[in-house]
Amino acid sequence: MRRLHLGDQTAFSEIYNQFYTRLYYYAYGLIHNREEAEDIVLNKLLSIWQRRHAFKSRADMKAYVYVAVRNACYDYLAYMKVHRTTEFRPEEMADQKYELFREELISLVMEEIEKLTPRERAVMHMTLEEIPEKEIAEQLGISVKRVYNLRYEAIQKLKFRLPGFVWMAMPVLEKLLRTCLLESSSHPLDYF
């Protein structure tokens, strides 16, 4: 999607959506500090907006932001080397290892989630927040049935089971399934 935004806010919010997660994990991979990574990514994305006139193409912009983030990370690392403020304690090692693994794992999961359509992702997010389907439908301006379908699509795409998801998705769907099956066949035993 080519985009030369000369002041279009929607375009920027799309860019933000597309790039935020990937940039965050990219930064984290370099500096292993959550808050700092968040800040860096935020600032660099903001600078995309501030310099929007300067970019000639999407590729241009992508290159810019990755380089900017990377340089900011290196600056941070250099700063840390000089101003180390905590002693390194061996007992923290195990937890740090866990943190690293965890971030890496979650980045893989998030990559898949970023591949969902915005609607699917929105439904998924709201489901994770335990918002009932009726409200999700209202918020997005779609039917409740569509909410179930979107959620089902999301689960299928992820190929990954999450607690709480299966419950809400399946009973209604397979009730539908059952109704359809009953309508189309004469005898229940014909199915198997």
Add this chain to the structure above:
Amino acid sequence: MLRAYRIPHINSILSMQEVQTIPGLIYKYLKDDLTRTERDELMDWVNQSPENLSLFERLTDREMIRNAIREMLDIKESMWEKLVAKAPELQNEPVRRTYTKPKYSVAAVVLVLVLGAAAYFIIRFRDQEPATAGNTPSDTSSQKPIVAVNITPAGHHASLTLPNQSPIVLDGSTRDTISLAAGVPITARQPHTIQYALQAKEQYGRDSAGPLHILSTPRGGLYNIILPDGSTAFLNAASSLRFPPVFTDSVRQVFVTGQVLFNVAAIAPSNGKKIPFLVTILNSNGEEKTTIEVLGTYFDVNAYQDHALLKATLLEGSIRIYDITEKNNRKNKPIVLLPLQQAILDRRGNFTVRKKVDTAAVVSWTKGSEGVFNFYNLPLQEALGEISRWYNVDVLYKTDVSLLSPIASILPRNAPINKIIEVLNLIYRPDILFTLEERTIVVSRP
């Protein structure tokens, strides 16, 4: 503003290779997408140290992952707010602030619960049948549904019976080595596996296998075993495996009831001749029925006899199935299965082969509480059989269910039993009513 600073040279201390490969493998594990080599690689890493095992368990905690995803999506949105604060001209275009605060949802959830309980209460009131023994006074409370006392999803329990000895209970508190009069050391590994010492090549030369050992699981119990040839067997609830402590060089034969997932090692100790592995199914009388011949493969045997007598599903390798029931006296014509195929032997003695089954669904039980019940087009009776074995509950049929449409549903295996009952009721309303009385699921017409 205080921050937690991390030391940048972490990378030089931890193995960078680990960080690059292990999370990827774990992710594939969670998606059920590992090749056999990858699985072995992951398991090797897990077994390297208790620290790795603990890491693995923490990283495969789906609740944690669910929260992490939610957190990440939240952060993304809140970061946008921050950004807009710095560049107010963007204010008109919210990213996707599409949901209101959770307080609304809490009210909704509470409402649903109360309604559900009231409906439940009303239905029970209408039920004319005298309740079976054990109805506690709390049943008549309209505030909450029956509390399932001590009914938990399956855990790791089993018992090992050695010849001429009473059964040894295995439940994760087993001591590390169970030594044996015959001298074969058995180690209890982790909370759910026992391992027989790998037998040396020379030991395969014996004539007879000797008396068999029996590993059996009760309802609600799962267990793993590593056999003396390195093959592994994973037993589902209410299953058993009879095997010799030392295999001979002519054949490795084991006997199965219930459901077992095998991962058979190819063994060719002397002169390169492969020793076949035979799995013989025993029926309820302990008679030998079908036998499956294996040459180093990964397959699941379901011999619960709920519906079909046997369902053998092949994941990798190849197997031959010999049926020695009276109907198919032609012992020389085995059924050969290729990966992803499933052979079903029905009660009438006929074999059917399905070409491409969803193997992840078939072996989902091996994930324990992480897995699901994959009831795809399954007769209700069979599904209830699975549920009864998993939760260690009985099923009382007060009405015939064989003419009902089959279930098509996926339910998590770590769900509390009440939830399962709720879903069953939802599916079969208004034809059938499911209730839980003490440790029995009662199936009746409302």
